[in-house]
Amino acid sequence: MNIAKKVIRGRIFDEFFKKGRPVNRIPVKKTASAIDFSSANRRDFIKTLLLMGSVPLLAKRGLWAAKGQAKFEYKFATMPVGHFPEIQEDIDKLRRENKLSRNATYLSYIDPKSRNFTVPGNFKNAKTLIVMAIAQPVLTVNFHHRGRVLPVIIPPGYYDDGNSRDDVMKTVREDIVRDPVARVEITGAPHMKLAAVRSGLGKYGRNNICFVDGMGSFLALYAFLTDHTFPEDHWSPLAMLPACKDCSICYSACPTGAITRENFVIDVGKCVTLYNEVAGEFPNFILPSMHNALMGCMKCQDKCPENEKYLSAKVKLEDVTEEETEKILKGTPDDALLKSMGRKLKGFGGSKESFPVFTRNLQPLLR
Numbered sequence: 625m626n627i628a629k630k631v632i633r634g635r636i637f638d639e640f641f642k643k644g645r646p647v648n649r650i651p652v653k654k655t656a657s658a659i660d661f662s663s664a665n666r667r668d669f670i671k672t673l674l675l676m677g678s679v680p681l682l683a684k685r686g687l688w689a690a691k692g693q694a695k696f697e698y699k700f701a702t703m704p705v706g707h708f709p710e711i712q713e714d715i716d717k718l719r720r721e722n723k724l725s726r727n728a729t730y731l732s733y734i735d736p737k738s739r740n741f742t743v744p745g746n747f748k749n750a751k752t753l754i755v756m757a758i759a760q761p762v763l764t765v766n767f768h769h770r771g772r773v774l775p776v777i778i779p780p781g782y783y784d785d786g787n788s789r790d791d792v793m794k795t796v797r798e799d800i801v802r803d804p805v806a807r808v809e810i811t812g813a814p815h816m817k818l819a820a821v822r823s824g825l826g827k828y829g830r831n832n833i834c835f836v837d838g839m840g841s842f843l844a845l846y847a848f849l850t851d852h853t854f855p856e857d858h859w860s861p862l863a864m865l866p867a868c869k870d871c872s873i874c875y876s877a878c879p880t881g882a883i884t885r886e887n888f889v890i891d892v893g894k895c896v897t898l899y900n901e902v903a904g905e906f907p908n909f910i911l912p913s914m915h916n917a918l919m920g921c922m923k924c925q926d927k928c929p930e931n932e933k934y935l936s937a938k939v940k941l942e943d944v945t946e947e948e949t950e951k952i953l954k955g956t957p958d959d960a961l962l963k964s965m966g967r968k969l970k971g972f973g974g975s976k977e978s979f980p981v982f983t984r985n986l987q988p989l990l991r
């Protein structure tokens with residue numbers, strides 16, 4: 625799958641805040657199938673910058689649905705669609721107050737025609753929004769280049785984690801909804817981080833990323849509509865992590881000054897992620913030394929105390945050889961290289977269409 629396209633398509637937003645990652649101790653299933661539906665996390669970082677999150681689930685059933693058949697770690701929260709007007713107002717208020725970046729790419733991610741909290745016309749009987757966080761580890765891969773071995777990071781959200789749409793839908797139907805006659809549809813319309821935070825699944829960090837208890841910020845967010853109703857309602861305020869109160873580590877770590885002390889909403893127009901996920905030249909204010917990941921940016925996450933215990937779960941991929949690295953930097957991939965990269969990097973760099981972004985993003989990391 626074209627990772628660059630997937631990223632653009634998949635963004636769900638939070639403009640205020642950023643992202644998160646999954647929880648239960650269930651091993652992540654590895655398959656060849658690609659996720660072909662929208663998720664919101666690292667790659668949804670910017671989109672999700674608005675207000676999403678994920679929350680806790682319930683009491684009797686077990687907050688985190690750990691006892692089902694899922695082959696991946698997840699947590700979820702449910703939110704009655706009756707809250708949609710209120711959560712939509714969270715975003716509308718930001719628009720009215722001109723607190724959203726005017727960056728064209730960003731605006732395309734949060735186009736209200738496609739990103740909103742409304743019950744769709746083709747599912748008027750929807751009763752509940754289910755917000756789900758699936759844990760995704762940070763990946764590392766060694767690039768061999770001119771006699772050196774250079775480790776490069778692929779953040780969560782930028783690779784195929786092997787969980788197919790069917791895998792996830794099965795878990796939602798059988799372990800969460802548990803109603804054989806209920807209708808369940810995946811939806812990419814909500815601002816994911818905002819949905820996660822308002823539903824009680826997660827909380828925003830100062831860096832606007834969504835954190836979920838038990839996963840830190842290393843997760844992917846998904847949303848589903850169903851006509852099933854749940855007795856629980858964990859509607860929550862737009863709160864920041866308690867740990868952020870006396871912490872400014874991400875503020876100091878951000879290379880571009882996108883995170884400010886004054887505003888909770890970061891300046892998305894300065895965020896590295898906004899530029900390296902799409903084709904084109906980087907703006908002058910993003911210096912080569914500011915790049916730190918094959919796509920996205922980990923600077924405001926990798927020193928966060930809330931992520932400390934999850935960083936050790938980094939997964940090391942197969943090395944990229946000298947010959948492969950040279951071909952990537954030249955930007956002229958042959959079929960063998962595309963196949964090799966798709967396999968080694970879990971889908972990243974596996975298509976001609978996304979290769980120019982791959983080449984451009986790798987260059988400053990090998991400087």
Ligand code: SF4
Pocket residue numbers: 829830831865867868869871872873874875924927928929930
């Ligand atoms: S680094 Fe500190 S301020 Fe930033 S999100 Fe983490 S806990 Fe909050």
Ligand code: SF4
Pocket residue numbers: 831877878879880881882883890894895896897920921922923924925
């Ligand atoms: S550290 Fe990176 S991802 Fe975080 S706000 Fe700054 S530029 Fe954006």
